[in-house]
Amino acid sequence: MGSTIGDIGEFGLIARVTARFPQTENVIIGPGDDAAVVRAADGRVVATTDLLVEGQHFRREWSGGRDVGHKAAAQNLADVAAMGARPTALLVGLAAPPDLATAWTDALSDGLNAECALAGAAVAGGDVVRSGTLTIAVTALGDLEGRAPVRRDGARPGDVVAVCGTLGRSAAGLALLRAGADGPAECLAAHRRPRPPYAEGPRAAELGATAMLDVSDGLVQDLGHVAAASGVSVALRTGALPADPVLDEAVRVLAELGAGPARPAEYMLAGGEDHALAATFPAETGLPTGWTEIGVVTEGDGVTVDGAAPVRGGWSHFG
Numbered sequence: 031m032g033s034t035i036g037d038i039g040e041f042g043l044i045a046r047v048t049a050r051f052p053q054t055e056n057v058i059i060g061p062g063d064d065a066a067v068v069r070a071a072d073g074r075v076v077a078t079t080d081l082l083v084e085g086q087h088f089r090r091e092w093s094g095g096r097d098v099g100h101k102a103a104a105q106n107l108a109d110v111a112a113m114g115a116r117p118t119a120l121l122v123g124l125a126a127p128p129d130l131a132t133a134w135t136d137a138l139s140d141g142l143n144a145e146c147a148l149a150g151a152a153v154a155g156g157d158v159v160r161s162g163t164l165t166i167a168v169t170a171l172g173d174l175e176g177r178a179p180v181r182r183d184g185a186r187p188g189d190v191v192a193v194c195g196t197l198g199r200s201a202a203g204l205a206l207l208r209a210g211a212d213g214p215a216e217c218l219a220a221h222r223r224p225r226p227p228y229a230e231g232p233r234a235a236e237l238g239a240t241a242m243l244d245v246s247d248g249l250v251q252d253l254g255h256v257a258a259a260s261g262v263s264v265a266l267r268t269g270a271l272p273a274d275p276v277l278d279e280a281v282r283v284l285a286e287l288g289a290g291p292a293r294p295a296e297y298m299l300a301g302g303e304d305h306a307l308a309a310t311f312p313a314e315t316g317l318p319t320g321w322t323e324i325g326v327v328t329e330g331d332g333v334t335v336d337g338a339a340p341v342r343g344g345w346s347h348f349g
């Protein structure tokens with residue numbers, strides 16, 4: 031039998047957790063004092079927070095500690111990137127039952143580290159408390175490095191709407207896990223460890239993106255926030271969505287199991303948690319390489335798909 035966090039206690043757990051986090055040049059003072067001190071070349075700090083709650087965002091039978099670490103970091107680092115900023119540091123709150131294995135928290139820390147490394151960030155501090163519900167609450171900080179933040183309210187009629195990153199794979203992965211399927215592996219991996227294109231956030235900002243966000247709840251729903259904040263309409267074309275043979279295969283597997291929507295586009299339009307970046311660019315700017323044009327900004331309100339109001343929505347926690 032391995033040890034549990036109840037065996038080693040709060041300060042044992044803090045020592046164990048913090049020993050796993052590397053120091054980076056962004057973090058001037060890391061874990062061990064009352065607060066961290068994080069470098070921001072810019073004088074402004076981008077800050078964002080998102081929680082992962084067992085049962086709501088992950089299940090321990092479907093995701094290991096390392097997966098949850100990757101996902102907790104990714105969903106926050108993606109929000110920093112979506113402002114056009116470079117992630118610098120994470121603060122990690124862990125609420126956990128005392129019988130949680132230390133092997134699980136070690137794996138969580140390793141997953142946090144590995145995902146942070148992909149974005150150039152590091153864990154700079156956090157908190158641990160006892161709780162019946164396993165919860166990971168992450169705050170991410172970022173540096174705009176002199177750039178203007180890319181908000182949700184800057185889309186203008188005539189702009190091009192584009193995405194970078196996968197769409198629908200995470201939702202398909204979750205549906206596959208629910209249906210007891212063991213592949214396509216890329217979809218299961220997308221649910222367990224989303225791969226946001228971090229570097230594309232600052233790049234899109236430099237290239238003049240007028241609005242940007244990461245797709246957490248579903249493309250249509252999230253672009254609805256851009257439309258509302260900007261006072262415009264977003265017109266999407268399903269034919270322009272990036273082709274994804276892996277998603278096509280997942281939908282075939284799900285259809286055989288009698289599970290899930292029939293068309294890949296439905297996963298791409300309504301599936302959350304891929305943390306792709308969606309942005310609007312002035313038509314004359316052109317798109318950065320690696321981005322796919324999926325629609326245009328027009329006068330009006332709301333999001334349309336192929337000229338009509340979409341039927342299926344995205345994720346909402348409270349119905």
Ligand SMILES: Nc1ncnc2c1ncn2[C@@H]1O[C@H](COP(=O)(O)OP(=O)(O)OP(=O)(O)O)[C@@H](O)[C@H]1O
Pocket residue numbers: 079080105109246247
């Ligand atoms: N409890 C809260 N107190 C203050 N602000 C909040 C609270 N919850 C959300 N917000 C703010 O509301 C805005 C929208 O939050 P939301 O969580 O939907 O965005 P997101 O983090 O990009 O998406 P997601 O959580 O789906 O990844 C953000 O600016 C967020 O900081």
Ligand SMILES: Cc1ncc(C[n+]2csc(CCOP(=O)(O)O)c2C)c(N)n1
Pocket residue numbers: 080081085086087088089105204246247301302303345
């Ligand atoms: C076990 C389990 N059940 C359901 C889901 C699906 N899910 C949960 S939250 C969310 C949207 C983003 O959340 P937030 O807005 O909190 O960032 C989605 C698509 C999951 N991942 N795991």
Ligand SMILES: [Mg+2]
Pocket residue numbers: 079080
């Ligand atoms: Mg949030």
Ligand SMILES: [Mg+2]
Pocket residue numbers: 108109112243244245246
């Ligand atoms: Mg977001």
Ligand SMILES: [Mg+2]
Pocket residue numbers: 246247345
């Ligand atoms: Mg959400």
